[in-house]
Amino acid sequence: MADKQTTEPDGEALPDAARLPNAPYHPVLAGQPALVTGANSGIGEAVAIGLAKAGADVAINYVTHPEVAEEVAHTITKLGRRAITLKADVSREDEVEAMYAKAITEFGTLHISVSNAGLQRDSAFVDMTLEQWNTVIGVNLTGQFLCQRAAAREFLKRGVVPSVSKAAGKIICMSSVHQEVPWAGHVNYASSKGGIKMLMESMAQELGPHFVRVNAIGPGAIRTPINTAAWNTPDAYRALxxxxPYKRIGEPDDIAQAAVWLASDAADYVTGATLFVDGGMTLYPGFATGG
Structure with a gap:
């Protein structure tokens, strides 16, 4: 099959990752209910559907657009898995606690918790307002603390079920290449992701003796609606x-595949790690020619 390509008016072809077939999913997560925050669009949606393809029932968290969350749930039920939608602002403790309690009641327990919900409020540093700072830190960092604390409590209460998984629970924190790469004009966002790195590693250290695995995924440039301007024209794509270094944009399914692996027993000896899924962006490609 010929590769799909984006072509400029002068005929220059640009690579398009959509040319690649999706890798197959296998039922490695059967019997392991999951909750995914921010799961009604972009990366969160892909992760929720990917976990379902791998056999998990999935709780789909959203804040806005409930009709889209219901569409994701419908996609999952068509795969033969159970799905529920749960509205909650992850920066609010009461809403997070209620969401996890409802998911646990519905599914009996949870084995996988993916903190994906996140947002940006971009500004030059000197113009950034306290509200912009607090909003991003509240959702991106505090939200992960609240969600994964609720998940960890359930994992520790239940313990390991050997017939289901070698681990008592699997926590996945959605981070970013910007936990490593500074990002001028996005100080609040980069700070939140740097915080996620330490939150994840500290959780992994503390929860490891209880057989709870904690890891992070660090996406690079991914083809999602939130960053359309970065890839939807030939000039933008070339600049990106x-x-x-790998010369293609990432697809949401690239992140979903990584999440499934981290949640599976194939990754049972992996904890406290950030898996960068970024085509090499964290390699600082500007230095490829000696800087």
Whole structure:
């Protein structure tokens, strides 16, 4: 099959990752209910559907657009898995506690918790307001603390069920290449992701003796609606590729595949790690020619 490509008016072809077939999913997560925050769009949606393809029942968290969350749930039920939608602002403790309690009641327990909900409020540093700072830190960092605390409590209460998984629970924190790569004009966002790194590693250290695995995924440039302007024209795509040694944009399914692996027993000896799924963006490609 010929590769799909984006072509400029002068005929220059640009690579398009959509040319690649999706890797197959296998039922490695059967019997392991999951909760995914921010699961009604982009990466969160892909992760929720990917976990379902791997055999998990899935609780789909959203804040806005409940009709889209219901569409994701419908996609999952068509795969033969159970799905529920749960509205909650992850920066609010009472809403997070209620959400996890409802998911646990519905599914009997949870084995997988993916903190994906996140947002940006971009500004030059000197113009950034306290509200912009607090909003991003509240959702991106505090939200992960609240969600994963609720998940960890359930995992520790239940313990290991050997017939289901070698681990008592699997926590996945959605981070970013910007836990490593500074990002001018996005100080609040980069700070939240740097915080997620330490939150994840500290949780992994503390929860490891209880057989709870904690890891993070660090996406690079992924083709999602939130960053359409970065890839939807040939000029934008070419500029983006200067940051990506592998010379293609990532797809949401690339992240979903990584999440399934981290949640599976195939990754049972992996904890406290950030898996960068970024086509090499964290390799600082600007230095490829000696800087």
């Amino acid at each position: 590729m200067t940051l990506v």
